[in-house]
Amino acid sequence: MxxxxxxxxxxxxxxxxxxxxxxxxxxxxxxxxxxxxxxxxxxxxxxxxxxxxxxxxxxxxxxxxxxxxxxxxxxxxxxxxxxxxxxxxxxxxxxxxxxxxxxxxxxxxxxxxxxxxxxxFDGVKTKIPNVDLVIIRENTEGEYSGLEHESVPGVVESLRIVTRAKSERVARFAFDFAVKNNRKSVTAVHKANIMKLGDGLFKNTVAEVGAAEYPEIESKSIIVDNASMQAVAKPHQFDILVTPNMYGAILGNIGSALVxxxxxxxxxxxxxxxxxxxxxxxxxxxxxxxxxxxxxxxxxxxxxxxxxxxxxxxxxxxxxxxxxxxxxxxxxxxxxxxxxxxxxxxxxxxxxxxxxx
Structure with missing residues (x-):
């Protein structure tokens, strides 16, 4: 207490x-x-x-x-x-x-x-009514960092940087947003089953911040491809989605179609x-x-x-x-x-x- x-x-x-x-x-x-x-x-x-x-x-x-x-x-x-x-x-x-x-x-x-x-919106016809979803995406690293170069002709390397510090602060922002706006859950979107280090770091950091500092908010996680399917089929199961940069961009377009x-x-x-x-x-x-x-x-x-x-x-x-x-x-x-x-x-x-x- x-x-x-x-x-x-x-x-x-x-x-x-x-x-x-x-x-x-x-x-x-x-x-x-x-x-x-x-x-x-x-x-x-x-x-x-x-x-x-x-x-x-x-x-x-x-x-x-x-x-x-x-x-x-x-x-x-x-x-x-x-x-x-x-x-x-x-x-x-x-x-x-x-x-x-x-x-x-x-x-x-x-x-x-x-x-x-x-x-x-009342007055706007959509396939699924009463959507109320928040997407919070990390804005400064990940796929959109612009760190890419052509190492040899025909071979391009794009660097995707994920850090604990930046994952932690966007996670804390998402949980703070949940507290201030009477939201009940925060779901981390990831692809940690494949990108075990980068997305694993993001997923685990969100979970750690939630457990340590926001025990009253439910903390969950979901793989990004499943998140896309679930957002189209059953968006009401989500309250706040917190995502790395590119996943948020994709899910945001799905959200736009939903409303x-x-x-x-x-x-x-x-x-x-x-x-x-x-x-x-x-x-x-x-x-x-x-x-x-x-x-x-x-x-x-x-x-x-x-x-x-x-x-x-x-x-x-x-x-x-x-x-x-x-x-x-x-x-x-x-x-x-x-x-x-x-x-x-x-x-x-x-x-x-x-x-x-």
């Missing part, structure tokens, strides 16, 4: 200190937040957020950064402001293109924990000093950019997560409620979820809904 009280006390103190580190300074009662629209549909969906924030008189000033494939500008702004709202940068599969700017940003800021929320669209998934990235909020399903939407047909819900709800992070809970609750109610009514929804409205029309519908509260 005393040990559990000590763990909870230490946990609450650590959480308070962590939160203080991540919050930007307030000037004149207002926060300055870095805004990075990104590529594809980025300008349109961040414009939706701007319009909603303006209509609600939310005390946020955006410092918009046009990175132009230059991560350093975005990093400089984020280091100054501590909190950012971001669209997705496009990464070409062409070998002559640049590496992932998204990965570079996360590594530079060490925002190691990506959180994506997959929750069903009806990648345009419905909010997300965030957290580190020791910085927090960057972005859609949880990382689709750029190059093919529909500039056509005023994108679904801005993921960005709007990501901005609501940002507001909660800043302690502006009332604004966050109003925006989340209005967005979900407009979708449930089905009169002004975008084509990806069965409607025919434009991005701008959907946004105006949310603004009008907010006026009724």
């Amino acid at each position: 005393l040990r559990n009280c000590f763990i909870k006390s230490r946990r609450s103190l650590a959480t308070a200190a962590f939160k203080e580190q991540l919050l930007p300074k307030k000037y004149g009662g207002r926060y300055t937040v870095t805004l990075i629209p990104g590529d594809g549909i980025g300008q349109e969906i961040t414009s939706s957020v701007r319009k909603i924030f303006s209509s609600e008189n939310i005390p946020i000033d955006f410092e918009e950064i046009d990175a132009e494939n230059n991560v350093s500008k975005a990093v400089e702004s984020l280091k100054r402001n501590k909190v950012g709202l971001k669209g997705i940068w496009h990464t070409s599969a062409d070998q002559s293109g640049h590496g992932s700017l998204n990965v570079a940003l996360r590594k530079e800021l060490d925002v190691y924990a990506n959180v994506a929320l997959f929750k069903s 009806g669209s990648p345009g419905l998934v909010p997300g965030a990235n957290f580190g020791r000093e910085y927090a960057v909020f972005e859609p949880g399903s990382r689709h750029v939407g190059l093919d529909i950019g500039g056509k005023d047909i994108a679904n801005p819900t993921a960005m709007i709800l990501s901005s609501a997560l940002m507001l909660r992070h800043l302690g502006l809970n009332e604004y966050a609750d109003r925006i989340s409620r209005a967005t979900r109610e407009v979708i449930a009514e089905g009169k002004k929804t975008t084509r990806d979820i069965g409607g025919s409205s434009k991005t701008s029309e959907f946004t105006e519908a949310i603004i009008e809904k907010l006026k009724t509260y």
Whole structure:
């Protein structure tokens, strides 16, 4: 009993200190937040957020950064402001293109924990109703580290690094998230039956952190291919999935299909000093950019997560409620979820809904 009280006390103190580190300074009662629209549909969906924030008189000033494939500008702004709202940068599969700017940003800021929320919407028809799943993925090592080279012509070596330290901190983040959000279980996703050292280290570290520090949260594990099948067939068995980098990307796309669209998934990235909020399903939407047909819900709800992070809970609750109610009514929804409205029309519908509260 005393040990559990000590763990909870230490946990609450650590959480308070962590939160203080991540919050930007307030000037004149207002926060300055870095805004990075990104590529594809980025300008349109961040414009939706701007319009909603303006209509609600939310005390946020955006410092918009046009990175132009230059991560350093975005990093400089984020280091100054501590909190950012971001669209997705496009990464070409062409070998002559640049590496992932998204990965570079996360590594530079060490925002190691990506959180994506997959929750069903009233008014969106899906095969499986009432999905409520969280995927927390390690953001800074593993397959997406970009450590690869051609050792001899025709032979490419890609290094997949897994460390105890980084596995431990993302595991602790996942269990902390479970405690704060009344979640009951954390399941580590792995392929330790084949990659016994790397994935074995990740799997075992998650189990050790859970057993030692979070006895009230059920700790489980599952092989990634089975996790993919189970997520499609019986997603309700999962509460929080904590994963290495690439497994989280794959399962996140499955989660997007479960709830009806990648345009419905909010997300965030957290580190020791910085927090960057972005859609949880990382689709750029190059093919529909500039056509005023994108679904801005993921960005709007990501901005609501940002507001909660800043302690502006009332604004966050109003925006989340209005967005979900407009979708449930089905009169002004975008084509990806069965409607025919434009991005701008959907946004105006949310603004009008907010006026009724």
